[in-house]
Amino acid sequence: MSRFADVILPLPLRKYYTYRIPEDMETRLQAGSRVIVPFGRKKYYTAIVAFVHPYPPADYETKEILTLLDDTPVLRRPQLKFWEWIAEYYLCAIGDVYKAALPSGLKLESETVVSPNPDYIEDEDNRLKERERILLDGLSNYEKISVQDLEKETGLRNILPVIRSLLDKEAIYVSEKLKDGYRPRTENFVKLSFGRERKEELKEIFEKLSAAKKQLKLLMAYLDMSGFIRPGELKEVPRKALLKRAEVSPAVLSALQDKGIFVSYTREVSRFTFSDPVLGSYPLNEAQRQAFNAIITSFSEKDVTLLHGVTSSGKTEIYIHLIEEVVKKGRQVLYLVPEIALTTQLTSRLQRVFGNALAIYHSKFSDNERVEIWNNLLRDKGVKVILGVRSSVFLPFKDLGLVIVDEEHENTYKQQDPSPRYHARNAAIVLASMHGAKTLLGTATPSIETYYNARQGKYGLVELKIRYEEKDLPEIQVADTQELRRKKQMPGNFSPLLLKTASDALRQGEQVILFQNRRGFAPMVECKLCAWVPKCKNCDVSMTYHKRYHQLTCHYCGYTYELPRQCPACGHTSIEVRGFGTERIEEDVEQCFPEYKVARMDLDTTRTRKAYEQIIEDFEQKKTQILIGTQMVTKGLDFDNVSVVGILSADTMMNFPDFRAHERAFQLMAQVAGRSGRKGRKGTVILQTAQPDHPLIKQVLNHDYEGMYFTQIAEREQFSYPPFFRLVYIYLKHRDENLLDSLSRAYADRLRKLFGNRILGPDNPPVARIQTLYIRKIVLKIETRASMAKVREYLLLAQDEMLHDERFRSLILYYDVDPM
Incomplete structure (x- = not known):
């Protein structure tokens, strides 16, 4: 009796596909193993076996599995269950989860390979063309060769049409050669x-x-x-x-x-070499000890606990003590951080205590390094603590005992593109529950949803309101930029107050952080005469000027071109840059403080892992005195010698068109303020704003998180936003704007028949065209008690009904559940 395997293909398919298991594999093939399977015409994929059973599919003829790649599974059963939950909750294909979860080194790549037909004889009536003859002559020296290598061998370019014609003449064969991506060191x-x-x-x-x-x-x-x-x-x-x-x-x-x-x-050999632990954890002070005990007590009653601790209160040391307790029991710990930059500082602190039991996992590691960590966990080689970013939730844990989500409020825990658009904090809570583990969420500025859950009793709540060594919270002073500019007392981007405070600190050997949440030199370029603004040819956004490369760049699609010397619209040469990004701030700082060394930390300067580490190490060792950065500098970095922080433009954060704008602005300003005065004397924060009387500015000044929370929670309840309702954004994309408008309205009408007034739109998002695709957005507001499985069923039903219109098939449609 034949046996069959349901497999997960790395394709956006809604369901598993079933393949017949060859007799010689029946006793060896297990769920979680990788197999090579044919799919479509002449395509081969590495698939993951989900289930083995004796039932053939009713609606199609099965193909046979070609190759079994693993003697033992590369996935554990709880992982498959977790993948299914991600696909179900975030309304995506399980194949998308597979692509995101497995390191590229474990996915074999398929290369087109060309072979000569030894029996081919040239037909008198169908003579070979010159390019065909050159290609066949080049191929005659090889039994098999890839298209890429054949191009090099023959010197021909664009040979795919030639290969196509030779295929038609049966002069060559095309097969697929499977190339293993992982190489052990x-x-x-x-x-x-x-x-x-x-x-x-x-x-x-x-x-x-x-x-x-x-x-x-x-x-x-x-x-x-x-x-x-x-x-x-x-x-x-x-x-x-x-x-x-x-x-x-x-x-x-x-x-x-x-x-x-x-x-x-x-x-x-291993690519990761840590020494043995040299020291244990530091002893906790009284406030930390009380918080530690409160967390242990909370875990006895709740699976999830929020540690709401002010900046510089010593939350990391509490985490280390909790990890020690779990590791002593032989269980594993996942320690999530929102930025790769944070792993740099934390690695040395954790390695001091856990030595070779620690592993680090993030996207700046090579494929081979990530595969090695994967295999170490899979084969239980002694790794007990994983420090990583959001993708770490997919690792093959055997016995997870604790998940720590540090800076749980950060929006970088949310995956945006491509699918699956999961939120690592929420996914980690589910992962922990599947392992019978506890989850600790830590932050000084909780997300409103998390704080609401804690106040409602769904999560435990532990508060730590005293800074380590009882240091005072930094003093925040406001500089009214509108008034200063009116009085012509602020010609540049720095207020006199910021310049004086920073200058005094630098003279005393202290360091300064300047926060501007825009990279590049200037966010906008404009002709003074006719007001022409350069726009991206692919997206509905203005281009950002990067002075270092003397070019305009689209931060959505990457399109670039040189800054024109004269206006393309009116021909005038009076083109000026407006606004300021981190690159411009760096230039201004070098002019104001030429005797001090400056570093910049943003996406442009941290493309590699080494770049992150070097910037942070230089600042720690005081080789640089001034650090300029985007929100990367707000996320839990600990610098002893920083006494002054400058927030250069609070207004751009507060005025963003999003229901989370005030929450995010408060979090960013409070977090960056917390980088100041962590050791030694009380720190100072200079907050530059044109709206000094704005309620949010007053809440930041008074470190009044609860005031911000109660203001925002009342608005959220009134307008049906999270945590009272769950949001699903439905995006539709197409190159034809008129067709997109017509189909998006028809789809929204169909959804209203199923969901009623819970459907809003379609509307244009703030950026309504990206990479030549026009975009429309439909919003679904659904009660939190509603079943996501039922929501998925209704959405897919509506989508399938729309497919009766042939034009709908050319649309790109996807869902974003719990958008940020």
């Missing part, structure tokens, strides 16, 4: 050709080498590094380290190998 080691039981032979070897001083020196270095003649465990000696220690050339080692004294060998 290997290292060469050296050892003696005999064991310790024959160490008396060393005396004879010393005599033979007495005239070969360099060879003798190498042998002595090996004996010392390996501990061969000492009691205890014999240590492996890397070839490279041995040659460096002995200060000899590889030829010396080769001579000893030729004499049969040494042998070399190669083995797989």
